[in-house]
Amino acid sequence: MMPWLSRLLPTCRDMSRLLSDAMDRDLPFHVRARMRLHLLTCVLCERYKDQLHLIREALRKDDAGLEDKGSAQKPCLTAEAKERIQRALDSHRQ
Amino acid sequence: MADRVLSDSQTMVAAHGDFLYRFALVRVRNPDVAEDLVQDTFLAALQGSHYGTGPMAERGWMIGIIKHKIIDYFRRTTREPIHNPVQPDGQTADEEFLADGHWNAEGVAMQGWPDGLLERRQFWDALALCLEKLPPRTAQVFTLREMDGVETEKICELLNLTPNNLGVILHRARKQLRDCLSRRYFGHAQEGMQ
Numbered sequence: 001m002m003p004w005l006s007r008l009l010p011t012c013r014d015m016s017r018l019l020s021d022a023m024d025r026d027l028p029f030h031v032r033a034r035m036r037l038h039l040l041t042c043v044l045c046e047r048y049k050d051q052l053h054l055i056r057e058a059l060r061k062d063d064a065g066l067e068d069k070g071s072a073q074k075p076c077l078t079a080e081a082k083e084r085i086q087r088a089l090d091s092h093r094q
Numbered sequence: 095m096a097d098r099v100l101s102d103s104q105t106m107v108a109a110h111g112d113f114l115y116r117f118a119l120v121r122v123r124n125p126d127v128a129e130d131l132v133q134d135t136f137l138a139a140l141q142g143s144h145y146g147t148g149p150m151a152e153r154g155w156m157i158g159i160i161k162h163k164i165i166d167y168f169r170r171t172t173r174e175p176i177h178n179p180v181q182p183d184g185q186t187a188d189e190e191f192l193a194d195g196h197w198n199a200e201g202v203a204m205q206g207w208p209d210g211l212l213e214r215r216q217f218w219d220a221l222a223l224c225l226e227k228l229p230p231r232t233a234q235v236f237t238l239r240e241m242d243g244v245e246t247e248k249i250c251e252l253l254n255l256t257p258n259n260l261g262v263i264l265h266r267a268r269k270q271l272r273d274c275l276s277r278r279y280f281g282h283a284q285e286g287m288q
Contacts, residue, residue: 011195020265024239024246044197047206051272058212058221059240075119076112077129085111085133089103092137 009038015045019052106136110153114160121164121237123230131167135160161242165252168234172253190273203273217275224274228267235260236267 010018018035021027027035039046077085114135118128138159190201197204211217228236235253238244244252250260 012197013191013195016269017261017265020268021261023268024261024264044199044204047204048197048272051207051275052268054207054211055221055268055271055275056240058217059237060243061212074112075116075125077115077132081115081129082107082111085129085136086104086107088133089107089136089140092140 009034012038012042012045015039015042016048019045019049023052023056103136103140106139106152110136110156113153114156117157118160118164120225121234121241122167123226123233127167131160131163134163138163165238168238169252172231172234190269203276205276205279207276207279216279220275220278221271224271224278227274228270232263232267232270235263236271239264 015035015038018027018031022032022035039049111132114132115128118131119125122128122131135156139156142159190198190203192198225233225237235249235255238249238252239246246257246260246264249255250257255263
């Protein structure tokens, strides 16, 4: 890229913040335009963007707390905890 | 009431207890607090009236309740704004970037990820571990936004943050999580990746 042009565009460090912001709100047109130009020539920022979106996709898919997908034991209420809760519920029902 | 389909309390604990517990635990990261939240959710459920169709509708309804309980808990525990939650951008020595602001392409965190990652157990294990490494306050904000999809204005209002604070926290969290996931895959152990 022309050196004068790259000086006008956000750096990768700037981009990492902007790509995050873009996931939360609509950025002004001129910012988006400069980001697009940067992304045209920067595979690493493109990759970063894809990775952030993949993480979001994973977390939204799995809003029940990492269920069934990993190999780790899923956390459960202990038998005592279930009893405690049961007692509390029963006492409230009078 | 004849069309009330809410289960009795015993069925409720058996059917939804573990699910709601996990739901709360990944967000509040404290087993005792998670247990309390489940109990509060059941109490609210028993007091409310729910006209749904079957156990899945009941679960969806309870998720709605526990989400509110979790937000209440965040508000109670983080009433005061944190001072200087993060340093301004650029102050940290960030090995991922070169001095001119470009990514350090040699950095292990910059590796591309393979396709089909979401089908790999190792990815989900790594995700769970990396999430646990986020600082508590960051994790609260991050899970509200990324897991629950709460709008940023709402999060600012709930947790008493300025939009810029929130932006920095989310940016840091996303980057930390990305770096952590990359390191777990490419840092020292390749075995998960075949």
